[in-house]
Amino acid sequence: MTFTETNLSSNKAYPRMLNTNYLKAALGEVICPPPVWVMRQAGRYLPEFREVREKYDFFKVCQTPELACQITLQPIDRYDGLLDAAIIFSDILVIPQAMGMEVQMLPSKGPHFPCPLISPEDLNKLRMPVVKDVLSYVFEAITLTRHRLNGRVPLIGFSGAPWTLMAYMIEGGGSKTFSKAKAWLYRYPSESKQLLAKLSSVIADYIVEQVLAGAQAIQLFDSWAGELSPKLYKEFGIPFLEEIVTVFRKKLIDAQITERIPLTLFCKGAHSSLKDLSDLDIDVLGLDYTMEAIEASKNITKRICLQGNLDPCALFAETETLKELTNENLKEFDSVGLPHIVNLGHGM
Numbered sequence: 001m002t003f004t005e006t007n008l009s010s011n012k013a014y015p016r017m018l019n020t021n022y023l024k025a026a027l028g029e030v031i032c033p034p035p036v037w038v039m040r041q042a043g044r045y046l047p048e049f050r051e052v053r054e055k056y057d058f059f060k061v062c063q064t065p066e067l068a069c070q071i072t073l074q075p076i077d078r079y080d081g082l083l084d085a086a087i088i089f090s091d092i093l094v095i096p097q098a099m100g101m102e103v104q105m106l107p108s109k110g111p112h113f114p115c116p117l118i119s120p121e122d123l124n125k126l127r128m129p130v131v132k133d134v135l136s137y138v139f140e141a142i143t144l145t146r147h148r149l150n151g152r153v154p155l156i157g158f159s160g161a162p163w164t165l166m167a168y169m170i171e172g173g174g175s176k177t178f179s180k181a182k183a184w185l186y187r188y189p190s191e192s193k194q195l196l197a198k199l200s201s202v203i204a205d206y207i208v209e210q211v212l213a214g215a216q217a218i219q220l221f222d223s224w225a226g227e228l229s230p231k232l233y234k235e236f237g238i239p240f241l242e243e244i245v246t247v248f249r250k251k252l253i254d255a256q257i258t259e260r261i262p263l264t265l266f267c268k269g270a271h272s273s274l275k276d277l278s279d280l281d282i283d284v285l286g287l288d289y290t291m292e293a294i295e296a297s298k299n300i301t302k303r304i305c306l307q308g309n310l311d312p313c314a315l316f317a318e319t320e321t322l323k324e325l326t327n328e329n330l331k332e333f334d335s336v337g338l339p340h341i342v343n344l345g346h347g348m
Contacts (some may be wrong), residue, residue: 003306014146014147014151014214015149015150015151016151017151017154018151018152019084019151019152019153019154021035021084021155021156022035022084022085022153022154022217022341023216023217023262023339025286025305025339025341026217026262026283026305026339026341027260027262027283028283028303028304028305029339030337030338030339031338031339034330034333034339034340034341034342035051035084035085035341035342036082036083036084036341036342036343036346037083037084037085037086037087037153037156037341037342037343038075038343038344039085039087039266039344039346039347039348040347040348041075041083041087041348042071042072042074042075042086042089043347043348044089045348046075046078048078049071049074049135049162052067052070052071052072053177057105058091058105059091059094059097059103059105061089062089062090062091062094062137062138063137064137064157065137065140065141065144065299066092066140066144068088068089068137068141068145069089069141069144069145069148070201071089072086072087072088072089072141072145072155073086073145073148073149076149076152076153083153084153084154085153085154085155085156085242086145086149086153086154086155086156086343087155087156087157087158087219088138088141088142088145088155088156088157088158088210088215089141090138090141090158091105092158092159092160092164092165092221092223093111093160093165093168094135094138095159095160095165095199095202095203095206096113096165096168096169097174098129098131098134098135098197098202099126099127099128099129099163099202100125100126100127100129101113101115101126101166101169101176102114102115103130108237109173110173110174111168111173111174111220112172112173113168113169113171113172113173114172114312115197115279116169116170116171116172116180117169117170120188120191122214123191123194123195123198126195126198127199128198128202129202129217131202131205131206131209132209134207135206135209136200138206138210138213139185139210139212139213140213142155142213142215143214144165144208144211145214146214146216150151154216154217155214155215155216155217156215156216156218156219157207157210157213157215157217157218157219158207158210158213158218158219158221159202159203159206159207159210159220160198160203160221160222160223161220161221161222161225161237161240161244161265161267162196162199162221162237162240162241162244163196163224163225163228163233163236163237163240163242164180164222164223164224164225165199165223166184166192166195166196166199166201167181167224167227169181169195170184177227178184178224178227181348182227182228182232184237185228185232185236193236196236196240197240197243198241199240200243200244200247201247203220203244204243204244204247204251205246205251207220207244207248208247208248208251208252208255208345211252211261212255212257216261216262217262217263217264218248218261218263218264219259219261219263219264219265219266219284219286220241220244220263220264220265220266221266222237222241222265222266222267222268222270223266223268224268224269225237225267225268225269225270225273226267226268226269226270226271226288230272230273233270233272233273234273234276236282237267237270237273238276238277238280239267240275241267241277241280242280245263245282246265246281247282248261249267249281250261260283262283262284262305263279263281263282263283263284263288264282264283264285264286264307265282265284265285266286266288266307267279267286268288268346269288269290271290271291271309274291274296274297274299275300275301276299278299278300278302278304279302282304283304283305284304284305284306284307285300285304285305285307286306286307286308286309286343287306287307287308287309288308288309288344288345288346289308289309289310289311289312289344289345289346290345291308291309291345292332293308293309293332293333293335293336294308294335296344297336297338303338303339304309304337304338304339305339305340305341306333306336306338306339306340306341307340307341307342307343308343308344308345309343309345310325310326310329310344310345311343311344311345311346312344312345312346312347312348314326315348330344
């Protein structure tokens with residue numbers, strides 16, 4: 001499938017796209033040189049980002065469209081002409097917030113849930129939000145950013161995947177083992193699937209609304225996929241991703257959006273699940289830095305775009321070493337013969 005400029009009703013007033021390389025590659029074209037963007041490209045490595053964060057709480061930035069737009073544009077402005085896509089500044093944990101959970105972002109610690117889910121009875125405390133209303137600040141930020149990009153590059157929207165969100169909601173934050181969340185899967189399998197189904201429903205609505213607001217592509221992050229055994233991920237991960245993808249495609253058709261919206265899955269550590277993931281109705285499969293493109297391609301049975309996958313820590317290397325590592329990475333992906341989007345193998 002080739003890319004033609006989207007003709008969404010909400011996009012008619014948007015500036016004409018000047019760079020569509022990311023969209024073309026995502027939809028199956030081999031672009032030379034391949035398009036580039038970076039997970040967490042708008043982040044604390046930028047002095048202008050740190051300047052904003054000194055003034056505002058993290059979630060205050062996420063919930064203020066003007067600020068979210070400003071930060072989204074920072075890397076596009078700083079590296080003018082070098083990046084082929086922008087990704088809206090937000091956080092995957094706005095979903096648990098929308099479902100009624102308190103989430104804090106603590107300095108030097110990261111996300112913290114003062115009242116995590118302890119037992120299945122806590123599921124009754126979760127609400128099923130009207131996504132369009134509760135997360136309106138995200139959609140306003142997307143629309144504002146789409147205009148201010150002025151067609152320079154496409155805008156990517158995103159969400160966390162069900163298992164990763166569930167893991168945070170039960171652990172109460174980050175974890176080395178996610179043992180509490182994994183224990184739920186074994187001890188409360190039925191209730192775990194109820195929670196994952198609720199999350200899937202909210203996520204599907206969320207990414208549809210992002211497209212309606214002006215996002216031109218979507219990425220789903222399953223950051224903790226690799227914490228599950230292949231068997232567990234096949235039962236508690238992949239079916240819910242499939243449900244999201246199916247509902248997403250259907251709701252876009254119902255909204256009379258006939259243009260193909262590229263959908264990327266980035267499931268960190270899910271080496272054994274690449275075939276099942278690539279068999280879903282997606283366009284791009286993100287590879288983390290522990291995967292080799294050549295080996296990954298052997299498990300893929302259809303033509304799909306690959307994204308990735310330089311180790312983020314390689315950025316600490318000397319300039320010449322980094323150039324060598326980058327060229328090696330590019331050659332490896334080129335040898336596979338599939339469309340490629342250059343990125344890191346995890347967030348910067």
